[in-house]
Every structure is written in structure tokens, then in C-alpha cells.
Amino acid sequence: MSLPSNVPQAASGRQVARPVPLRETVYDAILEMIITGELAPGRHLVEKELAEMLGVSRQPVREALQWLKKDEWVDLRPGYGAFVHSPTPEEADQLLGVRTLLEAESARLAALHSTKEGVAALKQTYKRGVAALKADDIDTVVSANAELHTQITAMSGNKILGELAGQVARRVRWYHTPVAKSRGKKSWDEHAALIDAIAKGDADLAARLMREHTEHTRESYLERAED
């Protein structure tokens, strides 16, 4: 056949690998540096510096900084510059409160909308987390934990809720990481019970378990924060 030209149709979802706008790459890069601690809280970020560091012009850096400001990762002082946001204990506490609220509701909805496949995916992530826990592979534990929560919020079917919960959770994780690496096995036992409740479609139980789960995290935060 001629296969004249027509629609490549890139079978799978995405077209042909569009070049991601530079500002997004820059945004990710800076955020990464903030989360890993390479850029410490309070640090003065200079556009020109970042631009040179990343090998781009100031323009994309500016736009990335605007995004970061919107997400509260940096504070922008007009006329001066950007500073990595310094979380206050009060703010961390409020954030934890909001997270509890959002995640509990997510769990409730997830229980109502749970599917076989969804639950299977949850269990798989759970296994990954537990295995990493046994192997003392902290990084994987943390990432599995994050993914599990993401999956649950996604399963809620409410995109707005999922988006908010995701943002809040990411900030919480950043605040939380330095004080408490993880609560270990107990946390994963709670996960197991939670998944069970979702699988059974018991919305109230799921919400309650998630609420308790995130509250435990909050308590562990408050304990450690007393240093």
C-alpha cells in the first residue's frame, strides 16, 4: 500500500512527543531543588543566577517563579527577589488539618467508586511499600506512600479534590520529611485496613480510617517538631 502520509495516529495516547515548554522544565527543576533541600528555605533566589545555572534566559525562569509563588513554594518580594518559602509551625499545622479533611473525603468517595482494578492497583502499591519497608529502602517507601495516597484521591473521581489534595500533600511531605522520615510498619497496617474498607465500599469506615491515619501523621509531626 501507499501509506501516503496520513495520520500517524500514534496509537497510544500522546501524539509525537511534544517538546515541553521550557518554563515547565524550569519549574520542575527548581521545585526539585527546593524539595531535595538543595535550595534551603529562606534562600535568596536570583533570576539571573537560576537562568545561568539552567542554561536558559531569564524569561522562562520568571514564569516558573510566578508558578512557584502561586503554589506557595517561594515568596516574591517586589523589587528584590524570590525566596524559598519558610514554613512556620502554625502554617504546617493548618496544612495538616486541611490535608486530613481532603484525604478523608477522598477516601470516602473512593470507597463509593471503587473498582476491582483500582483496588488491585492499590494492593500492588501496598505490597511495594511493605517490601521496601522490610528492605529499609526509605526512598521507595516514601514514594509508595505518596503513590498510594495519589491513587486513592484519583479513585475518588473528583478531579478538583484530587488536585487540591495533591498540592497540599506535596507541601506537607516537604515540611514533614525533615522531622519524621516515616512512621514505619504501623502506618502500613493502617493502609491495609484502609484499602480493605475501600474494597468493601464502606465509605464511612474508609473516611474514618483515613482521618485517623493522617491524624497520626500529624501527631508524629507535632512530637518531633518540639525540637
Next chain:
Amino acid sequence: MSLPSNVPQAASGRQVARPVPLRETVYDAILEMIITGELAPGRHLVEKELAEMLGVSRQPVREALQWLKKDEWVDLRPGYGAFVHSPTPEEADQLLGVRTLLEAESARLAALHSTKEGVAALKQTYKRGVAALKADDIDTVVSANAELHTQITAMSGNKILGELAGQVARRVRWYHTPVAKSRGKKSWDEHAALIDAIAKGDADLAARLMREHTEHTRESYLERAED
């Protein structure tokens, strides 16, 4: 004293009346145009056009558009341009769900942290709303309604919560306005009961009332949306 030149000192909280960055003005201007409907959903926003319209260069416009994208007021198509976001019924529904969640929690916390002055302020706003209702002054009714909710979320003492609730509420109002101007007297009766619960410090009651109140709004939305 000499008052040689120095600081005008703009008495109240903020420093000295800093000249607001242009991008913020532009942001407000565009948002205003979106909310009032001057820029209809789906409309293609051209940077150059907006820049000329507002008498500034493309740069501040770009930054304002990035902010608007973050707040989901516009959709940004890489390589093409910005479009005023078109709300889907599904999205509106999810947004209403999240709003209920956030506002109910705000009311609960507000009840726990209520002060004499705060309650007095609420009552004042309430009076303003009721008076405007009688006078058929729709604009004032709407603004009083918005202010009342804002005051309650502020009273919760949780800034994060307040910020999220504010954003969500503004979008809800935009979606909602075209279909249902207001629910009238009944809505304000509910407000009265809610303020009462907050004044008494009855957190559970306040949360329940707020939940019912916002759910009523949701129902009225769904009814009208069937056109």
C-alpha cells in the same frame, strides 16, 4: 519635624502604599472581564490584543495569564494561546462538592474560634444582605453573601483553608451566577441560623448547617442546569 521627603506611612497595616506590580493589575483586570462575561468562555485571548487593550506590553500580560492558568480561569494551549476556561457540568458538580467540604469545615472551626467582635461583624453583614434583599438590590445581596462566607472562613483561623475556600467559592459563583441569581430569603434564614450556631460555639451544628446550606445551593444549581 522636618518630614523631608520620607515615608507617607500609610497608617494601617501595610508599609507605605507600595505601587502594585503591573501584572497584578492586569490579572485583576482580565479576571474581572472573565467574571463579568465580557470575555466569554472558550474565547481566544491574544496576548497582543490584551496588551494593547490595557496599554501595557506583552510581558505583564503573559505573567497574568500564567496566574490565571494556575487558578483554572484560562486554559493554555502551548504554541497557540490562552482560552477562557469552559466549565463542564461535571466540573461544576465536583467544585460544588469540594466547596461544601471546605465551607463546612470552616464553619466548624469558626464556631470553635468565634469572638464577640467576629460575630458582631457577621451580624452586620447579615443585616446588610437582608436589607438589600428587601430592596431587590441584587448586586449588594450577592456581595454580602460572598462577604459573609469570606468572614466565616477567615474566622476559622486556618489561612490555608480560607484561601482554598475563597478560590473555590469564586469559581463556583462564576459558574453559578448565570443559572441561578440567588435563592432569596430562604438562603438568608439559613445564614441566620448558622451565625447563631457559631455565636453559641456549637461546632457540629455550625458544620451541619453550612453543609446543608451549600448543598441547597448545589441542588438549585442542578435544577437550573437542566436547561
Next chain:
DNA sequence: CGCCCGCATACTGTATGCTAAATCCGACGA
């Protein structure tokens, strides 16, 4: 007559130059 290719156009993406303002530091005076 319909489809497809190729070109012209318009817009965004990115880079850079210029201006105004905020900060910092040193010197002067009380």
C-alpha cells in the same frame, strides 16, 4: 468536483536591553 500539498500569516516561546527601585554599606555628624 474533491482532496491534498505548500505557502503566507499570526501567534506564542524565548532572548535581551533598558529603566526604576530596593538594598546594602560606608561616611559623616550628633
Next chain:
DNA sequence: TCGTCGGATTTAGCATACAGTATGCGGGCG
């Protein structure tokens, strides 16, 4: 010694210029 003033420097804010790419249209071929 401390407070204050003034200048130098740094930095963001804003404007403009250039390049890459998506889009839409018109002409030509089947």
C-alpha cells in the same frame, strides 16, 4: 558610640526584538 544620610550596587520590572511553530487558505493535481 549610635543614628542618619547618601551613594554605589544589585535586582526585578517592563519593553522590545527575534525565531519557531501552529493555523488557515488558496491553488493545483487526481
